[in-house]
Amino acid sequence: MVILITGTSKGLGRYLAEYYLKKTHTVIGCSLSANVIMHPSYHHTQLDLSNESNVRSWVNSVRKKFQTIDVLICNAAIVSSALFLTLTPGNLMESFLKTNVAGVFYILREVSKQMIKQKRGRIIAISSITTATHQEGTSVYSATKCAVNELIKILAKEVSSSNITCNVIAPGMMKTNASEELAKKLEWEKEMLQKQTIQRVILKEEVAHVSDFLISPRSSSITGQVIYLGLSN
């Protein structure tokens, strides 16, 4: 399969890229920073996902080179804010909207065009349980993730006739560079874990397991879902 993953330079994105490479898939990745994955089946582009024309060009070149995109995993996001809403600067809020919402929107739009054409595809977006736990200090981040959830749920309906499924994986507290940064600033790792139903850190392997489930041919009727890891609905 040809699997396109955004945000592959670190954290969950990098893990998923390496995980699917081990499973002998072709992985196409991107990140703001340079390539860190050296593998013959890995193809990296340094890219700012909030730049519409760059995303269009990139997906266009992927379409031409690989002829197909079987799976899209929208993972890239910024998690740098750890401020109460009252203290959050406007430019920080705008950068969140650009990367976490506009960036996801552009990639969804361009990749879904190809999937509609090929009449099949699997789309997964990585969100967060903070959309359900309403954790203090995550107002802007959680708002952007709510937007992602909604983009996916609506896209799921719009493309269902083309055999494309769209789902969200919303993990609880994970050990990634981004979440550790956030946890350090807020000192709320413990507090966040207490809000989870399963009160422990969620492993990247667990996300990969759900991703495997969603991209399985047997999951062709599962769409528009938000699958929480560590939290009861």
Added chain:
Amino acid sequence: MNNNEAYELIDGVVKNLVASDAINTIDGFDEQTIVLGNGSVLDSISFITFITDIEDKLQEVTGKELYLVLNEINNFNVDNPNLTVGGLATYLATLSK
């Protein structure tokens, strides 16, 4: 690309889509044929494939990456929510310059 060439490009894309069973045969295809809006010969999903193929063909013909932006098309707006082949051809001709 002039309007006639743009029309030919659209016509070619439609023929390819029909040949590949992506869309049904369009009877009486001409500049007045509506491709988006009330009375469109294409459903929403077919329209996306149609636009994607037009963008690919445009790139092939002009050697440039050109993308259609629906709200930039003259004569296609809230007062006139029907996009015709002729309107699209005019837009493509302008876009390719």
